[in-house]
Amino acid sequence: MTEGNFVDYVKVHVSSGNGGKGSAHLHREKYVAKGGPDGGDGGRGGHVIVKGNKNLWTLVHYKFKKHFKAGxxxxxxxxxxxGADGADTYLEVPLGTVIRDTETNAVLFEITEDQEEKIVLEGGIGGRGNWHFKSPTNQTPRYAQPGIPGQEAHLTLELKVLADVGLVGFPNAGKSTLLSVMTSAKPKIANYEFTTLKPNLGIVEHRDFQSYVMADIPGIIEGAAEGKGLGHYFLRHIERNATLLFLIPADSKDISQEYAILLDELRRYNPELLDKQRIVAISKCDMLDEELIEEMREEMEPDFKDVxxxxxxxxxxxxxQKLKDKLWALLNE
Known part of the structure; x- marks a missing residue:
């Protein structure tokens, strides 16, 4: 999937249908001069319904079409x-999509299961026909109810990527390169920061035909929890990952400090993220010999006792291969 087709944030305008008018018809038939009221009810307006679809991975189908109307x-x-009910309009979304009211930014609901349906806007109720209003004192009502108008709303659809393992690290830490090596994914790789602007997904093939999904998420920078850099646009994807793989390059000035900054950004964005299983990988170690790796291990030991x-x-x-095995073990604990 190309980067331009990974759409994880869209705004749409939706309208439910108007209810039909009730009829004020009076029954007429040969030899029946005054048959009385027999006007029927109006049909219900169509609902706007959000539906989960496990076969969708992005919101790219809403990239160009933004307006949806029910019948x-x-x-x-x-x-x-x-009268017949208006046709319902369905918005199919991938699992892990959060629906917000654009004007208030309030979360309306979240779709997490395949074929799950939630009515986001109800259609207007049809008006009652005149036969509902007949009485001993009003035997020929010549009026009926109009239908109730439909509703309109601006919605924001936010996709939070569902993956087993999420790669967390500073820009240019080697996350995309690792994803390309561990999976068949072909992310854009270059020697500059923020090469990755959208999450990339890949399937890691493990032993005995087992597999799990890994997500390469754009790099975190200090202040991301306040929206700096790409901020909230990618931090929300980390919420859906079962295990977090922190990637820190071996040529970093201070590995322990870099790990502490990453943890602090996650804590400030959502403290619950620190409850997830995590593992740290020191990348770009092809430039180190065994002696240097052992020295680094001794330096890191005090700060990495719990991980x-x-x-x-x-x-x-x-x-x-050792990393694949460790991740598989963590996912199956």
Whole structure:
């Protein structure tokens, strides 16, 4: 999937259908001069319904079409015939999509299961026909109710990527390179920061035909929790990952400090993210010999007592199989 087709944030305008008018018909038939009221009810206006679809991965189908209208209810007619209901409009979304009211930014609901349906806007109720209003003192009512108008709303659809493992790190830490080595994904790779602007997904093939999904998320910078850089646009994707893989390059000035900054950004965005399983990988270790790796291990030991860490290289494949095994073990604990 190309980067331009990974759409994870869209705004749409939706309208539900108007209810149909009730009929004020009076029954007429040969030899029946005054048959009385027999006007039917109007049909219900169409709902706007959001539906989960496990076969969708992005919101790209809303990239160019932004307006959706449900059908109007038909008017009632003679012989107490009720008008047809308006056609419902379905917005199909991938699992993990959050629906917000654009004007208030309030979360309306979230779609997490396949074929799950939620009515986001109800259609207008059809008006009642005149036969509902007849009484001993008003035997020929010549009026009926109009239908209730439909509703309109501006909605924001936000996709939070559903993946087993999420790659977390500063820009240019080697996340896209690692994804390309561990999976068949072909993310854009370059030697500058923020090469990755949209999440990339890949399937890691493990032993015995087992697999899990890994997500390469755009790099975090200090202040991301306040929206700096790409801020909230990518931090929300981390909420959906079962395990977090922190990637820190071996040529970093201070590995412990970099790890602490990453943890602090996650904590400030959502403290619950720190409850997720996590593992640290020191990348770009093809430039280190065994002696230097051992020295770094001794320096890191005090700050990494509570988390597993290992040294890897996407170029030389150092530690890649061990990393796959560790991630699989964490996912199946």
């Amino acid at each position: 109007h209810g038909e008017h009632g007619s003679k012989n107490r015939s009720t 597993d860490y290992l040294f890897i290289s996407s170029v030389s494949q150092l530690g890649i």
